[in-house]
Amino acid sequence: MKTDVEELSPTRVKLTIEVPFEELEHAFDVTYKSLAKQVRIKGFRPGKAPARLIDRYVGRGAVISEAVNHAVPELYNEAIQKEEIFALGQPDVEVTKLEDNEELAFTAEVDIRPKFEVKDYKGIEVTVDNATVTEEQVDEQIGTLRERFSTLVGADRPVEDGDHLSIDLSASIDGEKLEDVAVSGYSYEVGTNTMLEGLDETLRGMEAGGEATFKTTLVGGEHGGKEADVTVTVQSVKVKELPELDDEFAQLASEFDTIDELREDVRKRMADVRRMQQLSAARDKALEKLIESVDIPLPDAVVDEEIDRRRQSLEQQLAQSGLTKEAYLESQEKTEEEFEEELKTGANSAVKAGFILDQLALQEDLSADQGELSQYVFEQAQRMGVSPDQLAQHLVESNQIRVAFTEVVRGKAMDVVLAGAKVTDEDGNVIEQEVVEASDEDAVEEAAKAAAAAAAEVSEDEAKDDKDEDAPKADDSK
Template identity: 60%
Template sequence: MKTDVEELTPTRVKLTVEVPFDELKPNLDKAYKEISQQVRIKGFRPGKVPAPLIDKYVGRGAVLQEAVNDALPELYGRAVEESEIFVLGQPDVEVTELDDGNQFAFTAEVDIRPKFEVPGYDGLEVTVDDAEVGDEQVEETIGNLRERFASLTAASRPIEEGDFATIDLVARIGGEEIEDASTSGYSYEVGSKSAIEGLDDALTGLSAEEDATFTSTLVGGEHAGEEAEITVTVQSVKVKNLPELDDDFAQMASEFDTIDELREDVRTRLGRQVKLQQISDARDKALEALLEKIDIPLPDTVVEEEVKRREQQLEQQLQMAGLSKADYLKEEEKSEEDFDTEVAVAARQAVKGGFVLDQLAVQEELGVENEELSEYVVTQAMQMGVQPQQLAEYLTENNQLPAIVSEVLRNKALNLLVEHVTVKDESGNAIDVEAVRRELNGETGETVEAVEDDAEAETAESTETAETSETPETSETAETAETAETETEAAEVDKPAEATAEAAEETPKKDA
């Protein structure tokens, strides 16, 4: 087999492959055998039809096509291996010659990872935030926990901001009620601005059994974006009462006996979070600093795929949140053009980061051990809430192991990079990232990687207040939590560069 490589661009090549016809013999034999099982010719059992009869009744062309389709994946793979190129995605294959009995030839155009060397990275310096936990952060976290244990008491006065009202909403357009924009028995915190625009103003000053009508734009359903006349009727008004910050609260909200012990635990948890954030920021900024030193071309198709992936991911997240893209852009105060530009820039940076980490792994001769793959699968399974064996089987059956190996390898390359970068906090103190990792691992016996998603689960929790019963004199308590949970922003640790380019080698299949 002879293979020539033509560089079309720095990120795309054309392979021209010539194959002696004799090399197709195993594939031809296989094709005759399979076709023999399918055809029905009088006097011959399935699988026993001679080749000449298949040529006569089915056609030699059909046999050749079957043989070529069977041979192409292996021949393409051999050509790629011999050419020592790193292909990206599926190739465009064209059979250029099929001389029966003499020669077979084809071409394959495919994107490749650009060839480059990662420059020296010793001496790079990055700055991260100080790992400080102030009293204000502690009290804010305690306050959020306190909100979760608030009680609601029925009130006979008009509604004020911060009250909870049980309301009925009826939306009408042209006098006709819009069912998917109407509801009853809805518990709403007045002043939260979390529902229809204008609802807070309409409710303020109303008492139980009173109503008000206002005009607003619907944000969801079939009539999203249309203006509707909305009538809100108040069923009841409830006042939120916060528990005292004392030892009784600590015992109710956590496993601690005193409020001082609870505060100290919150401070410890917050301290762990800011250190996790430091490590995450160090990794991100170390890669950013290295990328600034490297200028490489990027395959347009790979970048476009990354842009699509990000857009699909956002769409899924918005669907889960019950928001439209227009709502999201309005909240973020971004235009469609600005959003598209940001996504495109982030996609290019992510693809570039993946290429650089891949090349760094090659230059440093990094590898992936079976134990590292097993650890990765176990960690992912824990985060997904499935059995490790179940996840391993899924990854194997769906040919996802090459992508997992790539992800683990990039992680190792990024860790190596951080080890050679000088990391300082804003106060000028040097940070030994590896020492911080060991410290965090030693605190609980867990690895930083495993703790990462547990930390995320504890963050950004909205304050939850239980709905009260309809008895106006009673006081209800919000849902209890077994332990105090911190509400800080979690760090993302040991994640490879976000949305890096996937370079799985796809085998082609092309009709002759």
């Protein structure tokens, strides 16, 4: 087999492959065996008809076409491996020469990952926010905890912001009562402004048993957008009573005996969270700097595919939340043009980051073993709220194991970058990086068992998967 490679651009190549017919012997053997099982020739059992009779029965041209369709994917994969080409996606294949018993020639155009080396990935300097926890922040967290243990008690006074009311509402338009716009015993906190415009202003100063009417524009429903007279009746007024901030509260709200112990635990937990936020921010900023330091061309088709994936993901999220794209853009204060530009920028960064981390993994000779893949499955399952074995099964059934494997390896490449980075906070303090061990060994073990078969499949068939991923299908041949 002879292969010539023409670089159409830094991200696309054209392979011209010429194969003597004698090298197609295996493809013809497979084709004859397949056709022999399909045809029925008198005097021969299924699968036993000789090649010359099959040629005569189905036609030599059909046999050659079938053999070529079988041979082209294997020949293409052999060529890209021999030429060390990192192909992306399916190639555009065209058979240019096909002469019986002489030669098969075809071309294959395919996007490729650009050739480059990651050089400046050690010693990246990044600055993250301070992790200092102030007394005011501890007070705020303690206050939130007190809110959870608060009680509502009746108040014999005019309504104020923050009061919790039980109210009845009714509405009318031009004196005609709206039966479908009425509610009784509705719990409402004054000052939140989460209902009708003008309601909070009307409620302030009222007392239990009081009634008042105000004009407002109805929202939603059959009468949405219409002005109506709304009558509100206050059934009860209650105020939130917080527990005293003492040792008794600490014992009620936690496993600690004193309020000082509770405060110290809150401070420690907040510091741990801040530290994790620091490391996460450091990781993101280090990747941003790495992306900025590497200048490589990106295949348009790969970027377009990432843009489409991101757009579809957002549309699914909006559909699930019941929002329209227009409402989303309004909430984000973005125009359609700004949204599209942001989508394109994000897709370019994501594709570029993937290329860089893949190359760095090659340079550092990184891979993923069964335990690491299992840990990934466990962590993803936790985020998704499913069991590890369910997620592992889904990955296998949807042919996403390779994606999981790639994500693990890219994560390890990013670990290399972060380990060599200099991370400091705003005050110049160096942030030490520690390896966080899995906190739930039983759950990790469950994930390991669930993902074992999938991980083994990736490890054993890695080379085969690379071939299958990039192989052109029979329908791609022209």
